[in-house]
Amino acid sequence: MQPSGPPSAPPTLASTLGRAPTRAFPVKTRKLQLSRGADRPLPTTVWYPAAGDGPFPVIVFSHGLTARPADYASILSRWAGAGFVVAAPAFPHTSGGVADFDVVDLLNQPADASYVLTRVLALDGKAGDPLRGRLDRVHVAAAGHSGGGITTLGMLTGARDERLTAAVVLAGRQALPGTFSGPEIPVLFVHGKQDLTVRYIEGLAAFRAVPWPKGMLTLPNAGHVVTGGADFDIVAGATTDFWRWSLYGDAGAGRRLDRRDNLDSDF
Secondary structure, X not given: XXXXXXXXXXXXXXXXXXXXXXXXXXXXXXXXXEEOOOOOEEXXXXXXXXXXXXXXXXXXXXXXXXXOHHHHHHHHHHHHHOOOEEEEEOOOOOOOOOOOOOHHHHHHHHHHHHHHHHHHHHHHHOOOOOOOOOEEEEEEEEEEEOHHHHHHHHOOOOOOOOOEEEEEEEOOOOOOOOOOOOOOOOEEEEEEOOOOXXXXXXXXXXXXXXXXXXXXXXXXXXXXXXXXXXXXXXXHHHHHHHHHHHHHOOHHHHHHHHOOOOEEEOO
């Protein structure tokens, strides 16, 4: 791969800088009690830089089946500390502890994630909000793990959210109806070869189906969940560099991606 630059978009302070923040920010969290209708509560945890004016790109993150946003705190806080605002909803029928679990409700989750993105971006103009004037409303992205990866791919296909300018799919596959459509954006896939829940071949098929610039980071010894150790460091480092390149236009991050082992891409 030879990273050049992400797809062009209307300029903002973040995009015209051509590089991501060089400092690591302290991170704060907050809870938003969102709901897309009376029967679709979407309590959302937001990780965001506690300092700095921004504007910071925004990422909506979708959890896996029976998981919760807090289960991903290690990597989401890493992204936030690098200069991103990350919003992670708990979905009403697939998150951990729900009484009426229903895997079919994955069909509704791309619209849920888009709704959460809309509500979070609106905070940029809300008087008195800690995020007022600190959000980059042009450079926004989606990411998800497992069932959340399915949700993220749904936001690129049948429930296309054309605001998205990049996406990351962790241990996901294409399971929702629709084909890839809308503006071209870069997509990074991450998958363990020893995954017994979503097989590597399924993730590879989704990767191959994407008609846009794309990358597949293969973890030879990893399973479905990576929570620590060397594999976690690889995932956290690669995804953060991907965000820095795709959302800030940081060429240095692109070069680091280019040097990564086990990354097959045409970025």
